Amino acid sequence: MTGQPLPEPAPSPTATDAGIPSTQRAARPRWRETLGLLARNPAAAVSGALLLLIVLVAVFDEALAPTGPNEISVEDRLQPPSLEHPFGTDDLGRDIFSRVILGAAVSLRVGFLAVAVALVIGSLIGLLAGFYGRWVDDVLMRIMDMLFAFPAVLLAIAVLAVRGPGSGNTALAIGIVYIPVFARVTRASVLGVREEVYVRASRSVGASDLRLLTRHVLPNAAPPIIVQTSISLAFAVLAEAALSFLGLGTQPPNPSWGLMLAEGRGFIDIAWWLAFFPGMAIFLTVLCFNLLGDGLRDVLDPRQRTLMAGGAR
């Protein structure tokens, strides 16, 4: 019945309604537009570039590091920064430059892994709680509240006490700590989106809950979650450092920035470079994730987006 095209000629849109968009540019995928806008925010752009560099260093760590992480050289102990050892050497004569590079891999791996755990589990919980409401919401969010009520470090220490120290367990511990954060951010965002008319419109044509959740609710609820991811990465790197500092995270002699910071603390009076360079690495990475998160927050806000896009044209 409705399958046949109509005989009546369709008027062109320009002839019928006012306000046809004059630009004939093809629609670009959203993420490319997002990247374009992000590039106009200097702080976010520089942070993004720097993070990309740090990630590349972490990926190609073994190729980039001049020496192995644990190459001990007794005659080179506690050397200040020089051409041969750009970041100096530690009390065992190990090259700090190499250890900072190799530590990037450890710190970032733990950070990404931890945030991945929190993001996947937390967002799923928040999505279901926010979308279904009622008892689903009550049960899930009460559990999240319980988890959230524990002091973060105590909770992480408890997880590590049960599972034993080490990088993998550190990631798990930090991830568990951040699950309620993602659950709350996602739920709040979903609560707003699920009432949108376009969600009801999609339901009105027969879309299933799964389709509503994956095609409409999650994509539209994503911006705060993406921002939270970036900011949580900063916290996770910091938390890994803190736990390693306390001796619960990465175990010596493996290099991790937090562990190196802890080990260098004892030499702060006589050899500042032991703690300084891993500290700077942590500081820079955390700062970059935070600035990128702020930039994303601005760019992903639809109203902000229109303003920025309009102003740039």
Place this chain on the structure above:
Amino acid sequence: MSDVLVSARGLEVHFPVRSVGLRRTGGGVLRAVDGVDLDIHRGETVGLVGESGCGKSTLGNALLRLVPPTGGRITFDGSDVTALDRRGLKEMRRRAGMVFQDPFASLDPRRTVAQTVAEPLEVHKLRSGRRERAARVGELLEMVGLDPAVASRYPHEFSGGQRQRVGIARALAGEPDFLVCDEAIASLDVSVQAQVLNLLRRLQRQLGLTLLFISHDLSAVRHLSDRIAVMYLGRVVEVGPAATVASDPQMPYTQALLSAVPVPHPARERARQRIVLRGDVPSPSAVPSGCRFRTRCPYVFEPCPDVDPALQPAGAPGQLAACHLHGVVGIPVADDTPEGVTTTPTS
């Protein structure tokens, strides 16, 4: 196969009202739809009018089960909508579509026009393969007067009228029999309203659609509709052929609505008597006993507070009004009799 496509009997949608404070219980109910009887015949256009807040949207949504009814019955093409299983509901939603009021809110900002219009095709597996779906999307866009080349654009690139056309294309993609247009032109520019209205009329004729056209404006629907249903405080209080309801209303509320419409004729406009209603519309969470219109009715007399009037024949053939002026028919207010006992059979 019956002549009636959509039918509501005693349909109720009551929302729980949360009382202020921490406790969720103890609140009252908001009677958004409160005992609606309405038949919509195959191929006809029914205009549903009433003041803002009287429950028109809730009724439209309930007919498609987008809002769960709390009482009464809905049938769609003979089958009980409230009893449908998941598959039945899905098929019902293919056969019944909805065009929403605000075209800026009803399109997902993150999906292209093509993705939006193709959604029913994907959900109901109406076209297999990307190519065929894209072709069908193009066809649908042409059908609503849009250039198929706009398929790859995002909603924010369009004007209100164009967005509403996209919304109509989506509603038509499942090849529905029944379309609910909920104030579909109300939020558009006046210049665009007529175009979209004409589009809907053309589509209705060409596709043989059954239309429920919701509007707060009686004058906007009288020329478009075959029949008009007037709603007041959650209830259809008058229904009948568009011409007679709009020219010779039998229910005082409709008379008041109509008297507020200016007449495009100077002499008759001067002669037009405005019936100004007393007071405000009561809250749907505190519906008056008996006739719900009695607190504002200029003709109120003794049965009004005691008997809830049922729709009964009044005026022209096919016209029904819920008013005791046409004979006291209805459900007496529960005093010592249990609620729901009918003194006179309602038809």
